[in-house]
Amino acid sequence: xxxxxxxxxxxxxxxxxxxxxxxxxxxxxxxxxxxxxxxxxxxxxxxxxxxxxxxxxxxxxxxxxxxxxxxxxxxxxxxxxxxxxxxxxxxxxxxxxxxxxxxxxxxxxxxxxxxxxxxxxxxxxxxxxxxxxxxxxxxxxxxxxxxxxxxxxxxxxxxxxxxxxxxxxxxxxxxxxxxxxxxxxxxxxxxxxxxxxxxxxxxxxxxxxxxxxxxxxxxxxxxxxxxxxxxxxxxxxxxxxxxxxxxxxxxxxxxxxxxxxxxxxxxxxxxxxxxxxxxxxxxxxxxxxxxxxxxxxxxxxxxxxxxxxxxxxxxxxxxxxxxxxxxxxxxxxxxxxxxxxxxxxxxxxxxxxxxx
Numbered sequence: 001x002x003x004x005x006x007x008x009x010x011x012x013x014x015x016x017x018x019x020x021x022x023x024x025x026x027x028x029x030x031x032x033x034x035x036x037x038x039x040x041x042x043x044x045x046x047x048x049x050x051x052x053x054x055x056x057x058x059x060x061x062x063x064x065x066x067x068x069x070x071x072x073x074x075x076x077x078x079x080x081x082x083x084x085x086x087x088x089x090x091x092x093x094x095x096x097x098x099x100x101x102x103x104x105x106x107x108x109x110x111x112x113x114x115x116x117x118x119x120x121x122x123x124x125x126x127x128x129x130x131x132x133x134x135x136x137x138x139x140x141x142x143x144x145x146x147x148x149x150x151x152x153x154x155x156x157x158x159x160x161x162x163x164x165x166x167x168x169x170x171x172x173x174x175x176x177x178x179x180x181x182x183x184x185x186x187x188x189x190x191x192x193x194x195x196x197x198x199x200x201x202x203x204x205x206x207x208x209x210x211x212x213x214x215x216x217x218x219x220x221x222x223x224x225x226x227x228x229x230x231x232x233x234x235x236x237x238x239x240x241x242x243x244x245x246x247x248x249x250x251x252x253x254x255x256x257x258x259x260x261x262x263x264x265x266x267x268x269x270x271x272x273x274x275x276x277x278x279x280x281x282x283x284x285x286x287x288x289x290x291x292x293x294x295x296x297x298x299x300x301x302x303x304x305x306x307x308x309x310x311x312x313x314x315x316x317x318x319x320x321x322x323x324x325x326x327x328x329x330x331x332x333x334x335x336x337x338x339x340x341x342x343x344x345x346x347x348x349x350x351x352x353x354x355x356x
Contacts, residue, residue, distance in 0.1 A: 001026055001048040001129045004041055006064070007079065008033040008056055015106055016051065016079075019118050026125070035059025039067045042074060049129040050076045052099070054090045062093045069098030075131045077124055080201075081105040091201065092208040096174040100131045100309050104198045127282060131171070131309050159299055160343040161189050162273035163225060163241075164336075165266045167259030167289070169196040169281025171309025173205065175329055176279070180212040182333035184340045186228030187214065192239065192246070194262040196255060196281065199235040206232045221248040233257035240265035255285035259313070263289025272297030275339060277332060278323075280308035284316035291322035301325045301332060 003026050007013040013031055020028050029045050032038045035056040042050060050068070054061030065076055076099045080091045091102055103124055106117045164187075166176060172195060180191070191214070197205055202218050209230060210216040216230040217223075219239055223231060223246045233239035237248040238261040252258060259278065263286060266274050276293045278286045280303055294300040302323035305311040317323055327335065 001125075002029055002045060003027065003125065003129075004029045004032065004038070004045065004047040004050045006032045006035075006038040006041075006050060006052040006056065006061070008053060012053075012079075012105060016121070019121060020125075023122065033057070035061060035064035038064045039071070042068050043072045046072070047074060049125060050074060051079055051103075051125070052076055052094075053079050053105075054094055055081075060090075062090055062097050065094050065099050066097040069133070073098070073133045075100050075128050075133050077128050078102045079105050089204050089208040092173055092177075092205060095171075096177060098133065100128050100133065101170050102198060102201070104200070127310070128170075132311075133309070159275070159339065160273075161275045161299075161339045162343070163189055163266060163270050164191045164275050164277070164339070165194070165262055165293075166191065166277045166279065167194045167263065167281075167286040167313070168279035169255070169259075169283065169285065169310075169313060171280040173197075175303075177209060177212060178329065179277070179332055179336060180209055180214050180216075180230065183212075183214070183336040185213040187340055188227050188343045189339075190225045190227055191230040192219075192233070192241070192262060192266070193230065194233045194239055194257045194259045194286075196257070196285070197235045202232055202235045206230075219246045219248060221246060233262065238262065241269045243269075253285075255283055258289075259286030260289035264292045267292040267296040267298065270296075270298070274298040275301070277301045277303075278314055278317050279303050280310055281313040282310045283312050286313050287316035287320050287322055290317050291320050294322055294324055299324055301327055301335065303332070304328050 005016060020026050029047060032041045036058045052061055078094045078099045080102050101124055176193060206216045206218045214230045218234060219231040225244055231246060234248055236256060238251050238258045240247050240249060240261060263276055276290050276298055278290050290300050300323055302314045302317045304326050305315060307328055308314055
């Protein structure tokens with residue numbers, strides 16, 4: 001595959017090149033250090049994948065991604081050094097602009113850390129080079145969500161919702177953002193999000209989702225399930241529902257946080273009163289949990305394959321018969337609007353607050 005590296009740090013670029021040049025199936029194109037040059041290089045060389053830093057001279061990485069996706073779309077993986085820092089959340093804005101995945105920049109560490117980063121880098125490069133991307137026009141950030149021709153009543157069938165659980169992985173963050181932006185605020189039910197994410201990035205993710213107008217926090221454990229609140233799972237622990245409260249627990253599998261674990265706990269506590277959404281992502285996490293929710297009577301929604309960046313998790317759920325609805329992103333937005341209109345507020349916690 002032809003791979004374009006966009007990185008202005010000589011040390012980071014040298015480290016990445018040392019890894020990538022050893023791989024016989026990767027052709028590393030001449031390095032680019034400027035955002036504007038990155039746009040021109042993509043048009044010239046038509047790479048199968050771009051590895052892009054976000055803090056660049058000439059043109060910001062987010063703007064470069066948006067320009068590439070508008071003029072010569074291709075899979076872009078972001079190299080991010082941003083953790084929980086104040087200011088603009090470039091990492092997640094880059095995903096909304098069209099990037100398909102994020103890799104944390106390498107940090108100082110021993111041989112084990114270098115080996116772990118190398119394996120993650122090569123696995124991501126090889127998978128994301130085949131990710132589905134869609135060109136997009138550059139539009140203002142507050143454009144209204146486009147509604148669908150299918151009547152909303154056929155999507156929700158008048159169902160009320162006491163809790164909404166969302167699971168996703170590769171390609172899901174911008175969709176979660178758009179779904180929350182479509183959901184009226186404050187929502188009459190709590191929202192739980194299990195998103196596979198790099199450890200340390202979840203506070204920025206929650207803050208970014210808060211830009212949709214919903215009160216969004218990273219769950220620490222012990223919170224009451226309050227209507228109007230969006231709870232994001234920690235990156236290194238599983239999130240579960242127990243007795244009307246949220247708890248976190250040590251991860252039990254490879255995919256962390258586990259969508260299966262969250263969905264199974266929701267099925268056991270909320271049953272038919274819950275709604276589950278499974279979004280784009282690699283692997284099969286969430287399929288078994290969504291099936292448990294469907295068997296408990298919940299409305300279970302799976303993203304349609306054509307709109308997925310990677311149709312792994314939704315595809316597994318569809319094959320398993322876990323989906324009671326297979327919807328496009330715009331249809332899911334319409335569904336959430338309908339659910340908000342038809343759902344009575346969830347009973348408040350005894351304390352009246354979410355801290356427990």
